[in-house]
Amino acid sequence: MSGEAPLLPARAEPLTLVDPASDVPRRSASSGTRARFWSLGSTGLKIVGLAIFAFLLFGPLANLALWSVAERWYTPFKLPVSYGMRYWEVVFRPTGDAMASLATSISIACLTVLVALTVSVPAGYALARLRLPWRTALMILFLLPQAFPSVAIYINVARVFYSLGLTGTITGVVLVHAAHGLVYSVWIAAAAFAAIDRDLELAARNIGASPLRTFFTVTLPLAAPGIMASAIFVFLESLDEFTGTFFVGVPQVTTLPLLLYNASMGGNYQIASITALILLVPSVLFMIVIERFLKADVLSKVGQ
Amino acid sequence: MDSSVLTAIDVDHLQVSYGSQQVLHGVSLSVAPGEFIAILGSSGCGKTTLLRTIAGFQKASGGAIRLFGRDVVRTPPEKRGMAMMFQSYALWPHMTVLGNVGYGLRLRGVPKTEIRGRVATILTMLNLSGLEDRKVTNLSGGQRQRVALGRALAIEPEILLLDEPLSNLDAKVRIQLRSEIKALQNRLKFTAIHVTHDREEAMTMADRIVVMDAGQIAQIGAPKEVYDSPNSPFVASFMGAENTVSLDIRPSGSGVEVRVGEGSAVSYNGEVPIGPVTAYFRDDVASLVDPDARIDGSIVLPGNITQRTYPGGHYRYVVAIGDRHFTVTDDRYHELDRPVGLRLPLASLHLFSNTQTTGGNHA
Numbered sequence: 001m002s003g004e005a006p007l008l009p010a011r012a013e014p015l016t017l018v019d020p021a022s023d024v025p026r027r028s029a030s031s032g033t034r035a036r037f038w039s040l041g042s043t044g045l046k047i048v049g050l051a052i053f054a055f056l057l058f059g060p061l062a063n064l065a066l067w068s069v070a071e072r073w074y075t076p077f078k079l080p081v082s083y084g085m086r087y088w089e090v091v092f093r094p095t096g097d098a099m100a101s102l103a104t105s106i107s108i109a110c111l112t113v114l115v116a117l118t119v120s121v122p123a124g125y126a127l128a129r130l131r132l133p134w135r136t137a138l139m140i141l142f143l144l145p146q147a148f149p150s151v152a153i154y155i156n157v158a159r160v161f162y163s164l165g166l167t168g169t170i171t172g173v174v175l176v177h178a179a180h181g182l183v184y185s186v187w188i189a190a191a192a193f194a195a196i197d198r199d200l201e202l203a204a205r206n207i208g209a210s211p212l213r214t215f216f217t218v219t220l221p222l223a224a225p226g227i228m229a230s231a232i233f234v235f236l237e238s239l240d241e242f243t244g245t246f247f248v249g250v251p252q253v254t255t256l257p258l259l260l261y262n263a264s265m266g267g268n269y270q271i272a273s274i275t276a277l278i279l280l281v282p283s284v285l286f287m288i289v290i291e292r293f294l295k296a297d298v299l300s301k302v303g304q
Numbered sequence: 305m306d307s308s309v310l311t312a313i314d315v316d317h318l319q320v321s322y323g324s325q326q327v328l329h330g331v332s333l334s335v336a337p338g339e340f341i342a343i344l345g346s347s348g349c350g351k352t353t354l355l356r357t358i359a360g361f362q363k364a365s366g367g368a369i370r371l372f373g374r375d376v377v378r379t380p381p382e383k384r385g386m387a388m389m390f391q392s393y394a395l396w397p398h399m400t401v402l403g404n405v406g407y408g409l410r411l412r413g414v415p416k417t418e419i420r421g422r423v424a425t426i427l428t429m430l431n432l433s434g435l436e437d438r439k440v441t442n443l444s445g446g447q448r449q450r451v452a453l454g455r456a457l458a459i460e461p462e463i464l465l466l467d468e469p470l471s472n473l474d475a476k477v478r479i480q481l482r483s484e485i486k487a488l489q490n491r492l493k494f495t496a497i498h499v500t501h502d503r504e505e506a507m508t509m510a511d512r513i514v515v516m517d518a519g520q521i522a523q524i525g526a527p528k529e530v531y532d533s534p535n536s537p538f539v540a541s542f543m544g545a546e547n548t549v550s551l552d553i554r555p556s557g558s559g560v561e562v563r564v565g566e567g568s569a570v571s572y573n574g575e576v577p578i579g580p581v582t583a584y585f586r587d588d589v590a591s592l593v594d595p596d597a598r599i600d601g602s603i604v605l606p607g608n609i610t611q612r613t614y615p616g617g618h619y620r621y622v623v624a625i626g627d628r629h630f631t632v633t634d635d636r637y638h639e640l641d642r643p644v645g646l647r648l649p650l651a652s653l654h655l656f657s658n659t660q661t662t663g664g665n666h667a
Contacts, residue, residue, distance in 0.1 A: 197392060202394070203394040204396075205382050207455065207456070207461075208385075222396070
């Protein structure tokens with residue numbers, strides 16, 4: 001404090017020099033407190049806003065976490081009656097339904113990624129590089145599965161698949177998931193290829209690389225981060241997908257979301273909560289990865 | 305060109321169009337093996353299109369390109385056996401310096417250990433030794449362009465194409481790389497076509513300069529020839545002779561009489577076009593004299609000094625003649641608003657007859 005004291009008159013001096021009116025220092029002091037009040041107020045608002053946001057985001061999650069460790073919890077009580085890890089043990093029992101459907105979910109997601117990439121890498125390259133006459137129409141075509149109410153689509157898909165013998169098979173579910181995921185993978189892949197400077201490819205052609213060699217040594221490695229991100233999106237979409245799986249896969253194919261549905265419909269909130277928490281893990285992990293992979297130059301080309 | 309010498313690059317009435325817009329209108333050019341050609345022109349004149357068509361990146365709509373006698377118009381770029389340096393460097397960011405420079409060798413099936421050895425030799429040549437395992441994204445602009453040069457030279461091309469490779473570099477590095485490329489070309493004897501909009505770069509590097517204008521070749525010649533005897537007003541002003549003066553030339557006796565406006569006539573006996581002509585000249589051919597001086601073989605334009613600056617070494621004056629302003633350098637100090645004469649030696653003016661657009665005559 002003693003160090004600051006000599007500073008105050010020095011700061012006030014230029015003010016009085018500019019405007020010698022006597023009320024100047026007092027006015028500036030009152031406006032100072034008002035500014036402090038407003039800044040305090042806005043900080044307070046920010047804190048309240050963040051708290052609401054955090055509650056909306058983490059409230060349901062906290063509820064899930066609580067349910068997953070609640071062994072007994074019934075109506076009059078605000079909190080579980082007894083806690084325990086019994087249901088975790090049930091879920092993670094090697095012979096349990098949960099582990100089997102987790103395996104099904106993951107293998108379906110992996111196959112879906114494979115199918116989606118097989119289509120989206122060549123399609124993305126073509127959309128980005130070739131002068132296609134129906135470019136916009138093609139881009140919209142991949143968007144169509146998202147444009148209509150999914151239940152209406154999947155009922156018809158299920159009917160067609162039934163006549164082809166695809167209902168209740170992994171293949172059928174993978175196809176449904178892939179059609180759903182293609183919009184992400186094609187659009188992101190097209191953006192990833194479009195973000196690559198043509199001269200980089202021409203430089204390889206120029207010193208003797210064939211078009212195919214150029215694609216695999218220059219274009220594809222440079223587009224890899226974007227394609228990787230699209231693969232992650234497709235993987236997560238497939239892991240979360242419910243409607244299509246429900247119409248095409250039931251009863252033979254049980255994925256984690258279907259198990260969750262059955263569990264919560266049966267009133268088994270513990271199993272449902274634990275399944276939901278398991279489903280949350282890959283999403284959170286991959287979102288962190290995607291954030292690193294998807295660069296601004298790729299994002300800026302999405303949908304162009 | 306001597307027809308007995310096999311030409312390295314023979315461009316024959318080449319036409320290129322982007323859609324309905326024609327960019328090259330029948331360009332013909334032949335380049336001898338080991339020659340360094342600079343294509344000079346302002347942006348949009350078609351110089352880069354010409355280079356990219358030679359490289360095979362752009363389809364020709366007519367004409368032929370022969371490399372050592374072989375027509376390559378329909379050959380894909382990878383089978384043309386040339387290398388190019390790009391303005392954007394076009395280095396592959398996912399590879400190291402070794403990966404970039406050794407790429408062409410890897411394509412040719414050279415064993416890994418030999419690639420390392422040959423890349424090391426090239427990097428030493430380019431003052432980049434020891435940087436093999438560095439990511440190209442961690443290099444400076446000058447280093448990147450050297451790596452690009454190394455990548456092009458690693459495949460030992462007979463033809464090197466340079467697409468404004470120095471224009472993204474700062475002045476000092478640019479001048480240094482200029483002489484490095486020229487020295488390497490002298491040593492390795494490759495044929496080079498260098499596209500640039502920088503006149504000095506073209507002059508200092510090339511054996512011959514090709515000046516392009518609106519998809520056509522305006523003039524081809526040695527740097528001194530193009531600089532001293534431009535064949536058209538366009539080439540004259542592109543080579544820096546941007547000041548113009550209208551003259552009237554009439555035959556008189558064995559020589560001619562040159563008149564500026566209403567001024568007195570100066571007799572001259574060089575070879576010049578007759579009639580109304582426009583003289584193009586560079587700032588450095590003009591000098592300051594007395595306003596009423598009469599000097600043989602020179603015209604003197606009376607005017608006023610309106611501005612004086614001292615950029616170092618000499619003074620720079622702006623002289624107003626009528627409503628026109630000319631820049632002159634002079635060693636002596638002159639007061640402002642002083643009447644002076646602007647002396648233009650007729651031998652240094654590029655004279656072009658006003659009645660015909662081409663076929664100008666150099667005085």
